[in-house]
Amino acid sequence: MTLPLLEFVRAARSAGLRVSPAETIDAARAVEVVGLADRGRLRDTLSLVLAKTADEKARFETCFDRFFSREGFGAAAPPPPPDARPAGAEPPPGDGPGEGLGGGGLAAMLRDGDRAGLASAMEEAAAEAGLSDIAVFTQVNLFTRRVLERMGLEALEREIARLDGTPQGDALRRQRDWLRAQVRSFAQQNLRLFADGDAERQRERRLAATRLSAIDRRDRERMRVLVRAMARRLAVQYGRKRWRSRRGQLDARRTIRRNMGWGGLPFLPVWKRRRVEKPRLVVLCDVSGSVAAVAEFLLLFLHSLNEALSGLRSFAFSGDLAEVSAILQGQPIERAIPAIMDLVGFGSSNYGNSLAAFEAGWMPVLDRRTTVIILGDGRGNRTDPRADVLARMADRCKQVIWLNPEVRTVWGTGDSDMLRYAPHCRVAATCATLGQLERIVAGLLRDGGG
Amino acid sequence: MAPEPRFHALLHSIEATEAGLESAGYIANRQTATAVYLAHHLRKPILVEGPAGVGKTELAKSAAAWLGLPLVRMQCYEGLDESKALYEWKYGKQLLYTQILKDRLGAELGEEPGLDAALERLHGFGDLFFSERFLEPRPLLRALREPEGAVLLIDEVDKADQEFEAFLLELLSDYQVSVPEIGTVRAAVPPLVVLTSNSTRDLGDALKRRCLHLHIGLPDAKLEGRILAARVPGIEAGLRRQVVRFVQELRGLDLRKLPSVSETLDWARTVVLLHARELDGELVRATLNVLLKFEADIETAEARLGDLLRASQQEAERRPAAR
Numbered sequence: 001m002t003l004p005l006l007e008f009v010r011a012a013r014s015a016g017l018r019v020s021p022a023e024t025i026d027a028a029r030a031v032e033v034v035g036l037a038d039r040g041r042l043r044d045t046l047s048l049v050l051a052k053t054a055d056e057k058a059r060f061e062t063c064f065d066r067f068f069s070r071e072g073f074g075a076a077a078p079p080p081p082p083d084a085r086p087a088g089a090e091p092p093p094g095d096g097p098g099e100g101l102g103g104g105g106l107a108a109m110l111r112d113g114d115r116a117g118l119a120s121a122m123e124e125a126a127a128e129a130g131l132s133d134i135a136v137f138t139q140v141n142l143f144t145r146r147v148l149e150r151m152g153l154e155a156l157e158r159e160i161a162r163l164d165g166t167p168q169g170d171a172l173r174r175q176r177d178w179l180r181a182q183v184r185s186f187a188q189q190n191l192r193l194f195a196d197g198d199a200e201r202q203r204e205r206r207l208a209a210t211r212l213s214a215i216d217r218r219d220r221e222r223m224r225v226l227v228r229a230m231a232r233r234l235a236v237q238y239g240r241k242r243w244r245s246r247r248g249q250l251d252a253r254r255t256i257r258r259n260m261g262w263g264g265l266p267f268l269p270v271w272k273r274r275r276v277e278k279p280r281l282v283v284l285c286d287v288s289g290s291v292a293a294v295a296e297f298l299l300l301f302l303h304s305l306n307e308a309l310s311g312l313r314s315f316a317f318s319g320d321l322a323e324v325s326a327i328l329q330g331q332p333i334e335r336a337i338p339a340i341m342d343l344v345g346f347g348s349s350n351y352g353n354s355l356a357a358f359e360a361g362w363m364p365v366l367d368r369r370t371t372v373i374i375l376g377d378g379r380g381n382r383t384d385p386r387a388d389v390l391a392r393m394a395d396r397c398k399q400v401i402w403l404n405p406e407v408r409t410v411w412g413t414g415d416s417d418m419l420r421y422a423p424h425c426r427v428a429a430t431c432a433t434l435g436q437l438e439r440i441v442a443g444l445l446r447d448g449g450g
Numbered sequence: 451m452a453p454e455p456r457f458h459a460l461l462h463s464i465e466a467t468e469a470g471l472e473s474a475g476y477i478a479n480r481q482t483a484t485a486v487y488l489a490h491h492l493r494k495p496i497l498v499e500g501p502a503g504v505g506k507t508e509l510a511k512s513a514a515a516w517l518g519l520p521l522v523r524m525q526c527y528e529g530l531d532e533s534k535a536l537y538e539w540k541y542g543k544q545l546l547y548t549q550i551l552k553d554r555l556g557a558e559l560g561e562e563p564g565l566d567a568a569l570e571r572l573h574g575f576g577d578l579f580f581s582e583r584f585l586e587p588r589p590l591l592r593a594l595r596e597p598e599g600a601v602l603l604i605d606e607v608d609k610a611d612q613e614f615e616a617f618l619l620e621l622l623s624d625y626q627v628s629v630p631e632i633g634t635v636r637a638a639v640p641p642l643v644v645l646t647s648n649s650t651r652d653l654g655d656a657l658k659r660r661c662l663h664l665h666i667g668l669p670d671a672k673l674e675g676r677i678l679a680a681r682v683p684g685i686e687a688g689l690r691r692q693v694v695r696f697v698q699e700l701r702g703l704d705l706r707k708l709p710s711v712s713e714t715l716d717w718a719r720t721v722v723l724l725h726a727r728e729l730d731g732e733l734v735r736a737t738l739n740v741l742l743k744f745e746a747d748i749e750t751a752e753a754r755l756g757d758l759l760r761a762s763q764q765e766a767e768r769r770p771a772a773r
């Protein structure tokens with residue numbers, strides 16, 4: 001077996017692995033060391049060199065298996081139909097072996113049932129036809145034809161026409177049909193191998209841009225995975241306590257203290273550094289009927305963020321408000337969401353009431369370093385909005401960010417109190433898709449958040 | 451060309467690597483053995499990721515023991531920096547020398563006419579203070595200087611800061627570092643490097659690209675049985691199968707923290723200490739806290755104890771699977 005390594009790397013990339021040129025070279029070196037004889041060993045080796053996360057490992061395995069089961073003419077492939085050469089259909093007497101039989105090499109290989117020969121002819125033709133560039137399923141027919149043409153279809157067709165009506169002609173026709181099916185399935189396998197990842201990525205991109213309230217049931221599972229990944233990404237990037245040293249600026253006080261033992265001789269210089277605070281977040285999430293579809297994702301997002309960020313306090317409200325930090329922390333999301341909904345969900349929202357409840361119970365939680373995020377449509381069913389409470393909250397904390405699933409143009413229409421709340425928020429933005437949510441939260445965390 | 455390091459001969463095949471690790475008490479699956487084999491032949495570090503207690507640290511230790519190489523361990527933590535990882539100047543000693551030299555310095559400088567000339571003189575002494583004899587090598591430098599090579603374990607690299615990761619990258623790309631005052635230190639024999647991570651954060655792409663990436667997960671029953679046999683030799687075969695099956699079943703429950711290999715081993719040792727011949731309800735209830743660390747998990751397991759025990763008892767009755 002020879003390993004078309006570059007082609008495999010391309011397949012791996014389209015399966016979603018990020019393979020750098022350096023890693024491609026590493027892979028080639030590694031293959032040189034372990035050899036090609038043992039498929040399992042090759043798999044282990046390439047996985048070590050090319051797949052660098054648990055997710056990539058899983059994708060790698062599928063891709064590897066597909067890649068190497070791809071040969072349409074492998075031992076497992078069916079031979080040409082046994083009736084391709086029915087008894088008594090021997091070439092007419094007088095014809096020496098091969099004589100009088102036209103149609104070129106392709107016809108000969110078909111007649112002889114030479115699978116190995118056909119396989120390598122197909123591989124060659126596929127490479128010439130650029131089959132690994134196949135990107136969408138509508139191209140399967142096109143590429144099938146191109147590969148067949150390069151294998152010598154034209155001469156074969158002429159031969160079939162010449163033998164029309166004879167048993168040999170019928171047999172050859174059946175063999176041609178069989179061959180076409182083989183090439184077709186080869187093209188399909190290539191499509192899966194080289195275009196799958198792209199399709200997956202397109203789907204993810206589409207999901208990230210779809211309105212949260214309009215996500216299809218079928219896509220929910222995928223969405224959950226996306227939300228988790230996103231929260232994790234954010235938490236990893238911004239969640240750790242960081243020191244940013246300001247190179248070259250001597251911290252005189254700490255230098256003297258540290259070098260006290262040596263009579264103040266500054267042997268150990270201490271540089272100034274700045275502590276980048278962990279964001280301190282307080283999140284209030286509307287889970288009332290009007291935003292229920294969105295709330296599920298927001299809660300999921302909170303939950304995922306919670307797994308990774310410490311010091312996050314979460315509250316949920318509709319008619320009334322309750323702290324849900326413990327619920328989100330103590331159990332998997334499948335149980336946490338119903339528990340929260342039991343507690344405060346589904347009612348018609350009363351923002352005024354909920355804000356007042358927050359002020360009465362938790363105001364001291366807020367300090368100058370806290371960022372408050374409110375997720376909701378600001379529709380309080382014509383109850384008193386109590387924007388005054390929000391004003392007091394904004395006074396105490398660093399900033400209030402309001403994320404509204406509705407587009408700006410409908411803020412303030414009907415029972416929306418959004419325009420009353422907005423003046424107290426540092427940012428009031430539309431957040432209807434996962435992509436928007438990620439952008440806003442990333443911006444928040446990057447600025448220190450608190 | 452430099453002569454082959456002595457341990458090279460031991461790493462002549464993947465099978466030999468697997469057997470060698472086993473001789474040091476480490477049960478490696480094929481991929482783990484392949485990783486060690488390739489790490490040597492490609493001169494690339496291995497980055498081992500996986501949950502706690504699956505033998506990431508132990509892999510480095512066992513490799514060192516098998517290959518007869520010194521193990522140089524660098525435990526990472528938040529705030530770890532070059533001075534703790536690479537080298538530091540022996541300030542105390544420098545100070546002592548300064549004081550001893552003080553009088554002489556005074557005398558010598560006294561003869562100098564101007565400030566410039568005095569500084570010039572002092573400069574000459576600087577080289578003395580920043581020389582080999584005042585250098586305190588830390589793990590990374592020590593590993594580079596081991597004349598016969600070493601196994602360098604950079605443990606729990608996810609706990610260190612990202613800046614440290616960037617610094618490591620330089621070192622791992624050509625197994626050399628430059629100490630400004632002394633010059634470049636290059637490893638005569640590149641160390642076999644094992645980095646471990648419990649994935650508390652994602653490591654940078656650049657570091658990952660440099661390394662062979664090995665993921666060690668929780669073992670299947672067969673592998674765990676072999677690990678148990680190697681690490682707790684006192685346990686009788688029937689009981690061992692029961693323990694393994696019990697733990698494997700336990701991992702199927704919805705738990706906050708799944709028991710890892712280290713917990714299995716601790717539990718097996720406990721069970722052996724108690725002279726148990728087989729698992730029963732009372733024994734398991736009394737020792738479950740060795741396996742499970744959360745109260746809620748213990749409750750979950752106790753509620754399912756009947757099923758778990760039944761499965762493990764069936765396992766004991768089965769004839770040992772042919773291996």
Ligand SMILES: Nc1ncnc2c1ncn2[C@@H]1O[C@H](COP(=O)(O)OP(=O)(O)O)[C@@H](O)[C@H]1O
Pocket residue numbers: 475476477478501502503504505506507508509646677680681711712715
């Ligand atoms: N494959 C294995 N072979 C032998 N012992 C193992 C194996 N895996 C784990 N162990 C044992 O389990 C315990 C935990 O391993 P350790 O290397 O400390 O875990 P980690 O570094 O992954 O957290 C150690 O006592 C080690 O000896």
Ligand SMILES: [Mg+2]
Pocket residue numbers: 503506507508605646
């Ligand atoms: Mg460890």
